[in-house]
Amino acid sequence: MSRHTAGGTIASMDSSHTRREATRRKLFEAAVTLIAEQGFSSTTVDEIAERAGVAKGTVYYNFASKNVLFEELLRHGVEMLAASLQNAADEVAERGGSRVDALDGMIHAGLYFISQYPALTQLYVAELWRTNRTWNSTLMMVRERAVSVVADVIRDAVAGGELSEEIDIPLTASALFGMVLVAALDWQSFQPDRSLDDVHAALSRLLQGRVSGHQGTGGAGAEAGSGRS
Amino acid sequence: MSRHTAGGTIASMDSSHTRREATRRKLFEAAVTLIAEQGFSSTTVDEIAERAGVAKGTVYYNFASKNVLFEELLRHGVEMLAASLQNAADEVAERGGSRVDALDGMIHAGLYFISQYPALTQLYVAELWRTNRTWNSTLMMVRERAVSVVADVIRDAVAGGELSEEIDIPLTASALFGMVLVAALDWQSFQPDRSLDDVHAALSRLLQGRVSGHQGTGGAGAEAGSGRS
DNA sequence: CCTCTTGAACTGACCAGTCAGTGCAAAAAG
DNA sequence: CTTTTTGCACTGACTGGTCAGTTCAAGAGG
Numbered sequence: 001m002s003r004h005t006a007g008g009t010i011a012s013m014d015s016s017h018t019r020r021e022a023t024r025r026k027l028f029e030a031a032v033t034l035i036a037e038q039g040f041s042s043t044t045v046d047e048i049a050e051r052a053g054v055a056k057g058t059v060y061y062n063f064a065s066k067n068v069l070f071e072e073l074l075r076h077g078v079e080m081l082a083a084s085l086q087n088a089a090d091e092v093a094e095r096g097g098s099r100v101d102a103l104d105g106m107i108h109a110g111l112y113f114i115s116q117y118p119a120l121t122q123l124y125v126a127e128l129w130r131t132n133r134t135w136n137s138t139l140m141m142v143r144e145r146a147v148s149v150v151a152d153v154i155r156d157a158v159a160g161g162e163l164s165e166e167i168d169i170p171l172t173a174s175a176l177f178g179m180v181l182v183a184a185l186d187w188q189s190f191q192p193d194r195s196l197d198d199v200h201a202a203l204s205r206l207l208q209g210r211v212s213g214h215q216g217t218g219g220a221g222a223e224a225g226s227g228r229s
Numbered sequence: 230m231s232r233h234t235a236g237g238t239i240a241s242m243d244s245s246h247t248r249r250e251a252t253r254r255k256l257f258e259a260a261v262t263l264i265a266e267q268g269f270s271s272t273t274v275d276e277i278a279e280r281a282g283v284a285k286g287t288v289y290y291n292f293a294s295k296n297v298l299f300e301e302l303l304r305h306g307v308e309m310l311a312a313s314l315q316n317a318a319d320e321v322a323e324r325g326g327s328r329v330d331a332l333d334g335m336i337h338a339g340l341y342f343i344s345q346y347p348a349l350t351q352l353y354v355a356e357l358w359r360t361n362r363t364w365n366s367t368l369m370m371v372r373e374r375a376v377s378v379v380a381d382v383i384r385d386a387v388a389g390g391e392l393s394e395e396i397d398i399p400l401t402a403s404a405l406f407g408m409v410l411v412a413a414l415d416w417q418s419f420q421p422d423r424s425l426d427d428v429h430a431a432l433s434r435l436l437q438g439r440v441s442g443h444q445g446t447g448g449a450g451a452e453a454g455s456g457r458s
Numbered sequence: 459c460c461t462c463t464t465g466a467a468c469t470g471a472c473c474a475g476t477c478a479g480t481g482c483a484a485a486a487a488g
Numbered sequence: 489c490t491t492t493t494t495g496c497a498c499t500g501a502c503t504g505g506t507c508a509g510t511t512c513a514a515g516a517g518g
Contacts, residue, residue, distance in 0.1 A: 054463075122359065174412050
């Protein structure tokens with residue numbers, strides 16, 4: 001199947017450690033786009049192998065099953081995301097920024113990550129709130145890993161007096177996460193020409209409260225049960 | 230179920246119509262939970278039929294295909310959601326509330342809707358940003374239908390001077406939508422005991438800007454390209 | 459020579475969609 | 489009032505195709 005007449009060179013690229021690693025990476029890349037497009041169950045192993053440019057047998061030499069391939073993909077992806085977010089928060093801290101600044105930096109990093117790995121993001125969104133799947137525990141871990149990075153920074157900010165003690169940490173972390181996720185997916189899908197900083201500014205503005213900045217007649221207030229019938 | 234109680238005879242036409250309707254509703258209900266749990270392609274028509282308590286043939290008597298069943302389900306669901314959001318906004322307006330109050334009312338309505346139809350919500354999240362699927366145009370329409378209800382209210386608020394002209398309407402609508410969506414899914418999945426009003430209050434607080442309410446050292450500011458390298 | 463990859467053939471389970479037939483209630487005929 | 493017809497709604501066994509996973513002998517690379 002060597003359609004590149006190998007010329008003798010391309011194959012010997014930097015296989016960082018083994019040929020095996022390179023093959024596994026190729027399979028991850030092929031799988032992530034296909035599964036993002038079509039979903040897990042309608043993506044066939046033959047398709048993954050073909051897009052990765054390897055034989056089907058190779059898939060099963062490297063991964064025990066289609067399920068295992070997918071789970072390792074999920075784990076690998078979330079490690080990248082968590083590291084990226086953590087790194088953004090740390091950089092802001094090093095530079096002497098506040099915790100709230102760190103949150104803002106994480107939003108930026110989140111947007112950047114999603115713009116770099118749109119397929120991976122689509123895939124997470126599609127699978128993350130699913131129940132009853134075989135790889136449910138993996139998904140649980142993945143979600144926890146991502147959200148806790150955000151929640152930790154919020155917790156620190158509350159402890160340091162930067163944020164009100166009244167806020168609900170896990171829920172706020174989720175909401176923030178969702179806001180960035182959905183806004184970024186919409187950006188990528190429907191307004192891909194806009195710059196990252198532009199989108200980032202819009203989200204910062206929303207959070208900063210300039211959107212509902214005027215003190216409303218009470219509706220946007222925090223009091224519960226506002227006249228719902 | 231006799232829409233026209235005109236007497237004993239006209240009911241006949243009605244009942245024949247209603248039997249089918251009841252079956253279709255049962256199939257919708259069965260399909261929505263199964264697909265939310267397992268995804269579209271790993272949910273079999275046999276499963277749907279079994280859960281609905283009908284024979285497989287009945288599915289195909291009522292719907293041209295598995296795809297068509299799903300598309301009609303999506304359309305039916307989003308109509309319910311859009312109506313619910315619109316209704317919430319209208320009620321606030323009738324009561325003399327501001328547009329921002331209307332937005333808040335829509336957040337409440339969104340949370341309520343999701344708590345009532347969690348499976349439908351999971352399903353939308355899972356499918357909405359998928360590309361390359363056969364029912365892509367349906368999904369496009371569905372998304373547009375839901376987001377535009379929010380965007381319209383934001384637009385009115387901007388026109389009426391309640392919100393800054395600087396805000397990005399479609400992006401803000403998406404972000405708001407995503408915030409509610411993800412927060413609600415997390416609420417349902419991980420803290421189901423909390424009350425709706427509690428969750429609503431947390432989100433209102435986030436939007437109201439109390440979270441990042443202190444004026445940060447610039448990180449949360451709206452200026453673009455804030456020190457990101 | 460040991461690890462990894464190839465490619466094609468094969469198996470067995472699973473599944474979307476089909477179709478000939480059943481049940482039944484309301485209209486038509488007797 | 490009784491019998492027959494009509495056709496809607498539903499049934500479930502069956503078909504043809506698809507796909508995960510297996511096997512293996514023959515390389516390729518290092």
